[in-house]
Amino acid sequence: MALYTHHLPRWKKEEVEAIKRGIEEHALVGVVDMYGIPASQVQQIRRNLRGTATVKMARNTLIEHALNELGGSVAALNDYAEGQSALIFTNENPFKLFKQLEKTKTKMAAKPGETAPEDIVVPKGPTSFKPGPIVGELQQVGIPAVIEGGKVKIREEKTVVKKGETINKKIADALLKLGIKPMDVGLVLQAAYYRGTIFTPDLLSIDEEAYANNIALAAQQAFNLSVNAVIPTSITIGAIIGKAVQEARNVGVEASIYEKDIVDLxxxxxxxEMLAVALAAQSHGFELDEATLQAASAATAAAPAAVEAPAEAKSGEEEKEEEKKEEEEESGMAGLGALFG
Structure with a gap:
C-alpha cells in the first residue's frame, strides 16, 4: 500500500482504491460541487446520467489521497476539490459532459446568504396578491408595488440583486412570495481532467450557435481569399476562372478589342454612350426622333441593372439578366442609325 494511505482505516483505503480505479478506467474524471442539492434531485441526476457517467461521492481528503497516489497531471484536480465535492467518471469528452450537466439543473428559490448567479429581475405587471402588508414588504426591498384594480401590481421592471451580490433575507422572502426562483441547482462541474489537460467551466461554456456562425464566416473568408489571391482549390477553381473570364471581358470592352465574344458588348x-450624347443634346434643345427617344428610354430603364457587379462567376440569374440587356441594346440599334443617318 502506498505511503499516502498506509495509516488509513481499511474502509478508507478501499474508498481510495475505488476512486483510483474509476480514474484509471475512464477517459475523463471531473470534480463536481454537490452543495445545496436535495437528496431527491441527486437521485434524479444519477438516473439521468445512467449509461453516460457515474457520480462517486467521497470525502475531499480521500479524493486528495487517491489523486496524490496516482500523481502526474491528474493530481492538479486537488485544487478544485473544495466544499461538498464529488467525482464524476465518464468516457465522454468534457464539452459533452458540461452540456449534459447543465441540462440537469433546475430552478430553485434563493436562500439568504446565497450569491446571485445572474442579475435577479422582478418583471412589471399584475400579481395574484390582494392589497395588504405584501405591498409594504415589496416596497421595502425596492420593488415598486402599487394597488390597482383590487390587486397588487409591480409598476415597472426592477433589478433587485445584481450578479455576484449576496441575497439578503428580505429579498429572498420577497422573491419566494413572487414565485421567482433565480438559483440554478444541480451538479456544478468545477474542473475536468481529460487526456492530460485540466478543463474549467470558462473553457467548456460555449455558445454553439455563435461557434457555428464563426466557422461559417471563416469558411466564407477563406473562400474569398482563395479567389482574390488566385489560390486554386477544388472548391474555388470555378469561381477563380469565372472571375478571370469576367475581368478579361471587362478589359476587352474598355480597350475596345474587337474579339468575337465581346464585340457585341x-x-x-x-x-x-451615343444615347447619352443624344439625351445631352436634347437637354440643349436638339430634337430627337421617336426611335431614338424609345432607345434612350430603354437604356435609362436598364441603367441600374447595367452597373457591373464584383468580378465573380456568373449565376444563371445573372446570365439571364445579361441576355435581357443585350436584347434591349439590339432593340435600340435603330436609334443609332436614326441619329446619325
Missing part, C-alpha cells in the same frame, strides 16, 4: 457600350 463593345457595340452595346458605344450605343449607350
Amino acid at each position: 463593345i457595340i452595346g457600350r458605344a450605343q449607350r
Whole structure:
C-alpha cells in the first residue's frame, strides 16, 4: 500500500482504491460541487446520467489521497476539490459532459446568504396578491408595488440583486412570495481532467450557435481569399476562372478589342454612350426622333441593372439578366442609325 494511505482505516483505503480505479478506467474524471442539492434531485441526476457517467461521492481528503497516489497531471484536480465535492467518471469528452450537466439543473428559490448567479429581475405587471402588508414588504426591498384594480401590481421592471451580490433575507422572502426562483441547482462541474489537460467551466461554456456562425464566416473568408489571391482549390477553381473570364471581358470592352465574344458588348457600350450624347443634346434643345427617344428610354430603364457587379462567376440569374440587356441594346440599334443617318 502506498505511503499516502498506509495509516488509513481499511474502509478508507478501499474508498481510495475505488476512486483510483474509476480514474484509471475512464477517459475523463471531473470534480463536481454537490452543495445545496436535495437528496431527491441527486437521485434524479444519477438516473439521468445512467449509461453516460457515474457520480462517486467521497470525502475531499480521500479524493486528495487517491489523486496524490496516482500523481502526474491528474493530481492538479486537488485544487478544485473544495466544499461538498464529488467525482464524476465518464468516457465522454468534457464539452459533452458540461452540456449534459447543465441540462440537469433546475430552478430553485434563493436562500439568504446565497450569491446571485445572474442579475435577479422582478418583471412589471399584475400579481395574484390582494392589497395588504405584501405591498409594504415589496416596497421595502425596492420593488415598486402599487394597488390597482383590487390587486397588487409591480409598476415597472426592477433589478433587485445584481450578479455576484449576496441575497439578503428580505429579498429572498420577497422573491419566494413572487414565485421567482433565480438559483440554478444541480451538479456544478468545477474542473475536468481529460487526456492530460485540466478543463474549467470558462473553457467548456460555449455558445454553439455563435461557434457555428464563426466557422461559417471563416469558411466564407477563406473562400474569398482563395479567389482574390488566385489560390486554386477544388472548391474555388470555378469561381477563380469565372472571375478571370469576367475581368478579361471587362478589359476587352474598355480597350475596345474587337474579339468575337465581346464585340457585341463593345457595340452595346458605344450605343449607350451615343444615347447619352443624344439625351445631352436634347437637354440643349436638339430634337430627337421617336426611335431614338424609345432607345434612350430603354437604356435609362436598364441603367441600374447595367452597373457591373464584383468580378465573380456568373449565376444563371445573372446570365439571364445579361441576355435581357443585350436584347434591349439590339432593340435600340435603330436609334443609332436614326441619329446619325
